[in-house]
Amino acid sequence: MPKPIARSKTKKAVAKRFKITGTGKVLRSHATRRHLMSTKNAKRKRQLAKSGLVHKTDLRRIKANLPFG
Numbered sequence: 001m002p003k004p005i006a007r008s009k010t011k012k013a014v015a016k017r018f019k020i021t022g023t024g025k026v027l028r029s030h031a032t033r034r035h036l037m038s039t040k041n042a043k044r045k046r047q048l049a050k051s052g053l054v055h056k057t058d059l060r061r062i063k064a065n066l067p068f069g
Contacts, residue, residue, distance in 0.1 A: 010066055026053065028054050030051075
C-alpha cells in the first residue's frame, strides 16, 4: 500500500487575517485602528475601515497557508 500524501492544513492565524476574492486577489485590513482613535480625523478612520489589497510580493506566502481558497 502506498503512503498517502500529507494534506496541507489551513493556517488559522492567516485565515483570520486575510480573505481571498473570487478572482484570486487577497484582501487585508488596515493597521492602526485599534486604539488612540480620538486623535484620528473622521476621513482617516473611514479610509482605514475599508479593506486593502495585499502586495504582490506577499501573495505566494499567504496563498500557501490558505490551500483551500
